[in-house]
Amino acid sequence: MQSPGHIGMALLFAAPAWFVFHGLKTNLAFTALAASTGMLPDGDLLLMRYVFVEHHGLTHSLLFIVPTALVLGGIATGIYLAVRGSSDYSTRQVYAFATVALFAGMLAHVFADVLTTPDIAPPIKPLYPLLETRLVLDAAFVKSKLWNLGTLGLGIVVQVGLLTREVLR
Incomplete structure (x- = not known):
């Protein structure tokens, strides 16, 4: 799936946070963190230039x-605490929040790649090295503008709807 679709899927994976956490800033932070890692697994495309890695492989x-x-959650926690100084939340709570949000964004990417036809890249192995089995559901073409922009649009509509719901409370 191209980047608009991956970001849209990350927005969709972040949506349940609106039912778990309270407060506009908290939910927007969760959504932003998830969206920020929506493309991270495709970092292998950059790594391929310098080291031998397979696209849709380890990342x-x-x-x-x-x-x-876990590592990025620690970095985000450190930044948050450095900027905020004191917080109503413990370091452990901030770390868990950030880590889950970042994980959700990357997991959304993997899920989106499972849904798409392997027309330009091989199917992924999400449980590697436990299982070598490649997984593909073949629901849409990777380069389909309708699929990518539709997923992005759906993610935006869902997030705006949840934002509106929170504001109107």
């Missing part, structure tokens, strides 16, 4: 996503 697996979310 599209839980073996990459989990530790990356």
Whole structure:
């Protein structure tokens, strides 16, 4: 899936946070963190120029996503605490919040790639190295503008709807 679709899927994966957390800033922060990692697994496209990695390989697996979310969650927590100074939340709560949001964005990317036809890249192995099985549901073409812009549009509509619901409370 191209980047608009991946960002849209990250917005959709962030949507349940609006039912878990309270407060406009908190939900917007969760959504922003998730959207910020919606393209991160495709970092393998950049890495391919310098080291031997396969597109839709390691960076599209839980073996990459989990530790990356844990490390980036720590970085985001450090930045948050440095900027905010004191907080109503413990460091552990901020870390868990940031890590889950970042994980959601990357997981959305992997899910979107599972949905698409492997017309320009191989199917992914999300459970690598536990399972070598490649997974594809073949629901849409990767380069389909309708699929990509439709997913982005749906993600935006859902987020705006949830934002409106929160504001009108």
